Amino acid sequence: MEHIALYRAWRPQSFQDMVGQQHIIQTLQNAIREERISHAYLFSGPRGTGKTSAAKIFAKAINCEHGPAIEPCNECETCKRITSGNIMDVLEIDAASNRGVEEIRDLREKVKYAPTEVRRKVYIIDEVHMLTTEAFNALLKTLEEPPAHVVFILATTEPHRLPATIISRCQRFDFRRVSLIEQTDRLALIAGEEQIEADRDALEYIARLSDGGMRDAVSILDQVSAFTDGKVTYTQVLQMTGGIASEQFAELASALLHGDIAKVLQMVESFMQEGKSAEKCMENLLYYFRDVLMIKMIPQAGDLTERMLDPEIFRETASAFTKEQLFAMIDTLNHYQTEMKYAAQPQMLFEVALLKLGSIPTSGANGSSTADVASSSSSHAPTDASEIRQLKQQLAQLEQKLDKALKSGIAASGEASDRNQTGSSGRRTPTARVSSAAKIPSQIQSYVSNRNHSDFTKVSGSWGKILQRVKEEKVTIHAWFVNCEPVSIHEDAVLVAFKHDMHRETIEKSVNKQIVESVLEEVLGSSHRLVTMMQKDWLEAIEGAHEDPVEALELEHEGENAGEPLVDEAIQLFGESLVVVKE
Structure with a gap:
């Protein structure tokens, strides 16, 4: 046939x-x-x-x-x-x-x-x-x-x-993932019908690699059988799929446990010489320590291990590590696996990850305190969530300092600025809020009138999904973008208002803005531009919707009588923000 x-x-x-x-x-x-x-x-x-x-x-x-x-x-x-x-x-x-x-x-x-x-x-x-x-x-x-x-x-x-x-x-x-036993039995049936001689442990490893997908399992069996000319063994499956035997990882774990860094790096180099990729090695090592943790915590964990075919062999390795050490190792490997996706030299990151594992205190099994190991875990393997919280705290502190500096600077330079901006005729020059007005969209009136439009209702209803997709694309952009809210829509542009100028300027960078606009297109189903402005300017635009908001911001406190003594005295008594001069 x-x-x-x-x-x-x-x-x-x-x-x-x-x-x-x-x-x-x-x-x-x-x-x-x-x-x-x-x-x-x-x-x-x-x-x-x-x-x-x-x-x-x-x-x-x-x-x-x-x-x-x-x-x-x-x-x-x-x-x-x-x-x-x-x-x-x-x-x-x-x-x-x-x-x-x-x-x-x-x-x-x-x-x-x-x-x-x-x-x-x-x-x-x-x-x-x-x-x-x-x-x-x-x-x-x-x-x-x-x-x-x-x-x-x-x-x-x-x-x-x-x-x-x-x-x-x-x-x-x-539909659920097919269980390991069901997959292995079906692979054995297929191998027998196709006259393929296959070892049981080889079929079990193929089933584990397929992650519950029967189609992937049969495809791997077909690939391996073609390579091996009808004889499928565990070693051949490892060679074909780029996997590494658990015994080799046990040797690597032993070297880490005894601080033999030279042997660790030598083993990494041998993996690379055999044609293994650093990404695949990292994935398999992560599975290995996960399985060791299962053996450590659950006595009968044979069905729970992902890549170990005989968990009993590795109980000695599991007993050499504490649970806290294994948690720290898995956190570290997970962290560097994420970083490896964007690395130009993945092998170097793999080596650094192993050196980090070697620096985690290994005396926990002989009496070190849980607190010490946990501290080591947190210092050597910070998670993305903790980094984001720390960044947000630092940003909040910087914004508070910036607000104080701006307020004190405006207060100190207010009178001098007033004197410099007053001409010989006693009128103020129209420069007080040009910077703020420059950040306002040119079609602000259209945005104000469209703030209750049905198209904008669709955008605001999908905003939670948009934020989630931005977070999935890049978590750092989400940390800046989450502090804004959609306020209106005009044609193909979505207007969002920011509370802090720093957040707005970061999102306005072309790379970040491009990612947000691609998410808008994906979620909303059509291409949309992102337009930004400050929240305080948007609120002022709504309050002054009967007039041109840009002109109102530029010409505020200007006019024929701006330089008159009564106006100046009113500003000194009540503050510039509360005084509006009209004809």
């Missing part, structure tokens, strides 16, 4: 072929048996767990020539054509490449017509979370009043990105 990819050959063709989703299969089969088929289903869960396969099997079951039946026969012409994707009434759509409103409108037009070849039209929309906001709105109309002959099956790995209005109109099924 001509060799084809194992996953294509072993992709589930009936419900009984599905692995690890019995609760979902039983529910769908009961619905078919009792003829209570819904008009829309939502299949959500991790990648490679059978969402799209289940959708196609369901389409075959309800349209089988010998059915509807709880299992498709896979022998009739209809089942064969649905399997090969050659039937017009069962359509699989990739929402990642067909995410626009026009594609969904075209779908809505075709939905109206009755099926020509089968009982029911079935639309399988994969990665449905990639649809735009407008496309979701168009799809919602069809889901609200669907024709009786149509079934929608939406599949996604990120259900939280779907609007609640879409989710509420679907029957939701959450």
Whole structure:
């Protein structure tokens, strides 16, 4: 038989072929048996767990020539054509490449017509979370009043990105990760049928690498079997996947425990010479210490370890470390793994991380206090959250000092400034607030009139999601951006008001502003510009909405009588901010 990819050959063709989703299969089969088929289903869960396969099997079951039946026969012409994707009434759509409103409108037009070849039209929309906001709105109309002959099956790995209005109109099924035992048994079955000689520990390691995704597990087995010419061993799987044996990490942990830095660096160099990447080494080492922690804290942790096939061997290693040391090591590795994503020299960061691990006190197992180890953990492995809190405290202190300095500077230079700005005619020159006015958008009147517009209501309602996406893109930008609030919208521009000028100037930097605008486009569904101003200027603009706010700010305290003695005395008595001069 001509060799084809194992996953294509072993992709589930009936419900009984599905692995690890019995609760979902039983529910769908009961619905078919009792003829209570819904008009829309939502299949959500991790990648490679059978969402799209289940959708196609369901389409075959309800349209089988010998059915509807709880299992498709896979022998009739209809089942064969649905399997090969050659039937017009069962359509699989990739929402990642067909995410626009026009594609969904075209779908809505075709939905109206009755099926020509089968009982029911079935639309399988994969990665449905990639649809735009407008496309979701168009799809919602069809889901609200669907024709009786149509079934929608939406599949996604990120259900939280779907609007609640879409989710509420679907029957939701959450696919779970396939368990280690179920994956290993299925891999053993596939290997036997394909005449691949595979060791049990090799199949277990492949199952652990796949992170609960059956598709990934079968793909790795196919790759390794092709490389090894039909004989799959644990060592060969490690070589093919770039993994490192737990025994080697145990040796590395022993060197760290005894402070043998030379051996640690020598082992790192040997890893690199073997073609291992620093990122993969960091990931595997993080898994290793996580497993050691599980063995340390839970006596029977065999099923909880991620990459250790025989946890009993490493109990001695676990007993050599305290829980606090292991927590500190995991924190340190996690910190440097995050930094490594943006590093030009990842190997150097990996070496630095190991040196940090070696600097964590190792005498805890022989009597050092928990407080000492915890202190070491916090000093050597600061988390992102603690760094952000510290930065915010420092910023708050700087802003307070800056406010005091500005106030004292204005008070001290107020009279001199008044004298310098008064001409021979006794009038003040219009420079008192030019800097503030320069920070105000040119179309401020339009923004003021649009502050209650329906488009702005949409922006303000999505603001929490926008802040979350900015935080996911770059947490430092979020720390500055969280201190502003949206106040209005005009055409394609979103106006936000800042309490502190320092925050506003930081966001106005082109790199930061570009990230925020890309998030606005993603969340709002269309391109938007970011326009900024100060909150106090916005409040003044609202209060003076009947006149030009920019002109009001520039010409405040100016006029024909600005230099008269009564005006000057009033300013001295009540303060410049409380005096308004009118004709």
